Structure formats: C-alpha cells, structure tokens
C-alpha cells in the first residue's frame with residue numbers, strides 16, 4: 001500500500017512539474033499493477049507463513065527446520081522445550097545426514113527435564129522445484145505411553161505368568177538368537193523335569209504344585225550369568241541355554257537336591273532330574289536340542305539313582321543298543337533263542353543240591369550268548385519283560401513236571417519283575433501253570449525284589465499273599481541292596497530271604513559286614529524265614545555262613561548257571577525214568 005501511495009505521489013509531482021498530461025495515466029497503470037501484485041502475491045505469502053507459524057506453534061509435535069547448511073531456521077514451541085540445546089539438534093541432523101536417505105522415521109529416546117521419553121522422529125529433506133536441497137525438516141512425536149504399553153504387552157506375550165521366566169516360544173526365540181550372536185561360545189542346553197509331578201499335584205493340590213514350580217524357577221534365576229537364557233517350556237519342564245564355563249554338573253545336582261528344603265516336614269521325596277546336551281553345532285535348531293534332552297530325561301524317568309544324564313555319543317549308543325534289543329526281542333523269543341539256565345542251590349545241612357534258580361540266557365546267532373544284565377533291564381523299561389518271564393516260568397514248570405515224572409525232588413526259583421505286576425494277573429498265571437503241568441506250588445519259588453513293592457505296596461502285597469496261600473514260596477531277592485528293606489520286612493511276609501554276597505565284596509570293612517550278615521540271618525530266623533546266600537565263591541564263606549545259620553547257598557563255588565541238560569548231568573539226575 002505504501003508503494004502505491006509513493007507511486008501516486010511521484011506521478012502527481014511529475015504531473016505538476018512537467019505538466020505532461022500523458023504521464024498521469026501511465027503512472028496510474030503502473031501503480032495499479034504494483035498494487036495488484038502486492039495484494040495478490042506478497043500479502044498471501046506473508047499470511048501463509050504466519051499461518052504456518054501459528055499452526056506449528058500450537059501443535060504438540062516438536063518441529064525443527066534446518067537450512068541447507070544445517071543452520072536452524074525454525075523451531076516451534078515444543079521443539080524449544082524438547083530440543084532446547086542447539087548442539088543436540090545439530091547432532092540429530094548429523095546422524096540423519098549420515099544415513100544418506102531422503103527421509104527417515106525411527107523411535108528415539110530423549111531426556112526431557114530429567115525424564116527419559118521416547119519420540120517418533122521423522123526426518124525429511126526439502127528440495128526446490130529444481131531438486132536442489134534447500135533444507136531439512138524434523139518432527140518429533142512423543143510416544144512414551146504407547147511404547148510403555150507396548151513393552152508391557154510384549155512382556156505379557158513373552159513371559160510365563162507363574163514363574164516370570166520366558167515362555168516356551170520366547171525361550172526358543174531368544175536361545176536361537178543368542179546362539180546366532182555368539183556362535184563360537186561353548187554352551188550347554190539343559191532341561192529339567194520334576195519326577196512324578198502329577199502325583200505331587202494330586203497329593204498336595206495344584207496350588208502347592210505351583211509353589212514348587214515357582215521355587216524351581218527362583219533356583220534357575222540364580223544362574224544369572226550373562227548370556228544365560230532360561231524358560232518354562234511346559235508343566236514342570238524348564239530349559240536353559242548356558243555357557244559351558246558357567247555350568248558345573250555336580251553343583252547343578254546339589255542345587256536340585258535343595259528343592260527338598262521346600263517340602264519342610266512333609267515326608268515326600270521330590271526328585272528333579274537334569275538332561276544336559278553339549279552344543280557342538282550352534283546352527284542346530286534349538287527345538288531339536290530340546291527334543292534330545294527330553295529323550296534323555298524320559299530315559300532316566302524311572303531311575304531314581306540318576307539325577308543327571310548327558311545326551312552324548314555314549315547315550316546315543318546306549319539308545320541304539322536298546323532299540324536293537326527291543327526290536328529283535330519278539331523274533332528271538334519265537335525262534336527259541338532264549339533258554340532257561342539253572343544255577344544249583346545247595347542246602348547247608350544236606351550238603352547237596354536242593355533246587356535251582358532259573359536264569360535266562362539269550363543265545364544269539366551272531367552275537368553269541370548275551371548276558372541278562374544286557375537285556376533284562378531294557379525289556380523291563382520297554383514293558384516287554386513279562387513276555388520273557390512268562391516263557392521262563394513255563395519252561396520252569398515244564399522242567400518241574402519232567403522231574404516230578406522222574407522222581408527228582410528239586411524246586412526251581414524264578415525271577416519276577418516289578419513290571420510283571422502291571423501286565424499280568426500273577427495269581428492266575430501261576431495257579432494255571434501248576435494246574436496245567438500238575439506240579440506242586442511248593443516246588444515253585446517266586447523271587448521278587450523290593451522294587452516290586454516300592455510303587456504299590458498294598459495291591460502287590462495282596463497278590464503275593466494270595467499266592468502264598470495257594471502254596472507258593474515267596475523269596476525276597478537281593479536283600480540289603482536297596483534302601484527300604486526293613487519297611488518291606490514289616491509289610492511283606494515272605495518265606496525266604498536272599499542275601500547277595502556282593503554286599504560283602506563291595507565293602508572294605510569285612511568284619512563289620514560279617515556282623516551285619518550275622519544280624520540279618522538272626523533277624524530272618526526270628527521271622528521264621530529261610531536264608532539263602534547267593535554269590536558264594538569260596539569254601540571259607542560257606543563255612544562261616546553255615547556257622548551263622550544260613551540255610552542254602554548259591555554261587556560259583558558250587559557251580560555257574562548251567563543249561564538244564566548240563567545241570568542234570570552234573571548232578572547225575574538220571575531219576576527213575
């Protein structure tokens with residue numbers, strides 16, 4: 001407007017001085033052009049800029065504008081609050097410039113008035129119409145509360161709510177990431193299991209079970225070495241990825257035993273078992289590692305003497321061997337590869353053979369004679385033992401029938417496995433056998449070990465007592481090698497107590513051991529039990545054990561187990577054919 005007045009003023013003066021009439025309209029035209037330019041262009045641009053300032057001043061986002069040389073040309077009110085320090089602004093621009101990108105969006109943490117907050121930063125380069133850089137624009141939006149929610153949401157989705165450890169999916173993710181990050185670090189994959197946890201829940205309630213799980217998680221959290229990943233995989237199954245240098249197997253066993261402290265006065269033995277896999281290939285899938293440790297845990301599930309198992313080449317070989325035994329068992333049984341051997345039992349008074357123990361032998365075509373210690377425990381574990389035992393019992397019954405016919409008055413003791421109680425109705429099996437072969441049940445002795453009773457005392461004891469009432473003799477085998485023998489003596493009225501001399505050979509303190517054997521013999525006598533000593537290897541043993549009151553001997557001193565034919569030949573059991 002000022003320009004307009006100025007132009008009009010000049011033109012009026014010129015008109016007055018020069019009196020040139022034509023000048024006036026020309027000047028009026030020029031003035032009107034300038035006035036329209038000003039009103040059409042300059043005023044809206046100014047308005048525009050002011051409006052932009054007003055709007056940007058008012059918004060909650062921080063906005064900073066840099067010129068092409070990095071000088072700050074605009075900061076709105078929020079930016080002045082958050083990025084009051086120009087050096088910080090310059091640093092942010094420099095960081096962005098380093099990316100060489102036209103625009104960038106990323107979360108950034110900034111301390112505002114002493115409080116750490118998270119912003120979403122948007123950087124954008126500004127160009128003119130000819131694509132020449134004219135500056136850079138930066139906008140910051142506060143996303144602190146959203147990200148806190150995001151963090152707690154993530155925490156919920158990654159954590160086991162009961163124990164606070166990683167949940168299954170997150171544990172595997174983190175373990176794989178850790179292995180990728182430091183592939184050269186030697187590590188173990190460890191998995192734990194609480195034995196019979198279902199029983200704990202059933203006996204004491206699931207709330208009590210939860211407390212045990214929380215206690216175990218706390219114990220695992222103590223292994224707080226950098227790079228250790230811990231998680232709850234399912235139920236009572238926990239897993240851990242740990243550096244080899246941070247894991248001491250002996251200490252780990254001791255720590256697992258400490259869970260018992262939690263039980264306080266409650267008389268229940270908690271067992272935690274551990275499986276350890278040494279990682280040799282860090283690219284191996286962590287799920288595969290878990291499967292391996294799970295397999296190893298399953299393998300020692302019922303073996304309470306073993307707390308820790310390594311999944312290593314020896315374990316794999318053992319698995320292969322077990323698989324071989326189990327898969328070739330059925331065919332071997334039907335092709336008569338199993339044979340009943342007899343080891344004589346000698347009466348201390350009679351000084352001659354009074355009976356025999358039936359011991360199985362596997363005559364394998366290629367592998368020769370396989371000893372029972374190599375396959376009996378495996379068949380027990382796989383649940384096949386009852387088939388083998390049924391076969392040996394039938395062989396024994398046949399032999400007893402044969403001897404009866406030939407007037408040979410000897411008994412046969414057969415072994416009964418704990419698992420047989422689960423698969424067979426033992427009362428029917430043995431009563432049917434004596435009926436079928438018309439033999440006296442008193443000639444059939446049934447050897448059981450304490451493991452038979454450990455799992456289910458009352459129902460198994462009832463079966464045994466029915467068999468006793470039917471005339472069978474029950475022998476307690478391997479007495480003293482386990483740990484609940486006195487309990488058993490109380491609850492089970494067996495007819496025979498069988499003590500293994502291995503007990504004597506395993507100790508340095510023979511004088512003390514002999515005193516213990518003497519006391520056991522006396523105890524058995526008080527309970528009106530016959531005492532059989534097995535594993536007798538020397539004459540000296542026979543002499544002092546006879547003096548102590550042992551009734552029957554079995555052992556290499558008299559004979560190794562023999563085939564039925566050898567047995568009969570050796571003892572000239574021609575009989576009255």
Ligand code: C2E
Pocket residue numbers: 343358359360371372373376385388389392415416417477478534535536537554555556557561
């Ligand atoms: P067991 O029932 O304790 O059998 C006694 C074992 O001691 C036998 O081993 C026998 O050969 C061995 N032995 C006998 N005298 C001596 C001796 O003087 N010194 C030493 N060091 N050992 C002696 P075997 O035949 O190898 O049987 C091992 C185990 O396998 C048996 O221990 C028994 O638990 C199991 N077993 C054998 N046959 C059968 C069967 O038919 N069924 C079941 N369920 N288990 C069986």
Ligand code: CA
Pocket residue numbers: 357415447477
């Ligand atoms: Ca036996």
Ligand code: CA
Pocket residue numbers: 477478498500534
């Ligand atoms: Ca034995």
